Amino acid sequence: MxxxxxxxxxxxxxxxAGSVQDVVAEAWQVHALAEAIGGHLAVNGPAAARAEARGLCEAGCRARGALHHPALHHPAVRNGGMRAVQLTEVRDVRRVLLALGExxxxxxxxxxxxxxNTEEEALYWQCVESIDAADESRDRVHGILRHLERPLEVWEHGGAA
Structure with a gap:
């Protein structure tokens, strides 16, 4: 897909997502998708952006690891599985990265x-770690976008770097 x-x-x-469990399960799905897109671009993306893409893949993996909550036994994850495993192509890399960043x-x-809003300390810290990893993922997305724009800049300036 x-x-x-x-x-x-x-x-x-x-x-x-209406409940805490739903939100945590969907945040986990978001991180899995960042990991999958990063992995796809690390293999199939432009050579100049592959290091940043590997970093995106690693950040997504860390973020998923940060969320150890009963929500991951949520029917959306158990029954539907990881949506990210359905990734087969990235047609418009720039558009995908902008949408993923959002x-x-x-x-x-x-x-x-x-x-x-939680009084559960473990959930609080898991969310904080996941938020940090999401920020890192966004930084990696922006890094990949910068690498994708470089050839355009060189071309627009008549070859001057």
Whole structure:
């Protein structure tokens, strides 16, 4: 499945998440998608952006690892599995990265809401770690975008770097 469709499905599911368990499960899905897109670009993306793409993959993996909550036994994860495993292509890399950056921001905001309102200390710290990893993922997304824009800049300036 194309990355934009997966991002759209995940954005919709995150927006519809009504409970703490739903939000945590969907944040986990967002991080899994960042990991999958990073992995895809590390193998298939432009050579100049592959290191940043590997970093995105690693940050997504760390973020998923930070969320050890009963929500991960949620039916959306158990029955539907990881949406990210359905990733087969990234047609428009720039568009996908921009959408992924927004989705990571949305997940971070949702987790801030949970962390701010929970009395469960373990959940609070898991959310904080996941928010940090989402921020790192967004930084990696921006790094990949910078690498993608470099050839355009060189071309626009008549070859001067």
């Amino acid at each position: 194309d990355a934009m469709r997966l991002i759209g499905a995940t954005r919709h599911a995150l927006a519809q 989705l990571l921001g949305d997940a971070g905001i949702a987790l801030v809401g949970i962390a701010s």
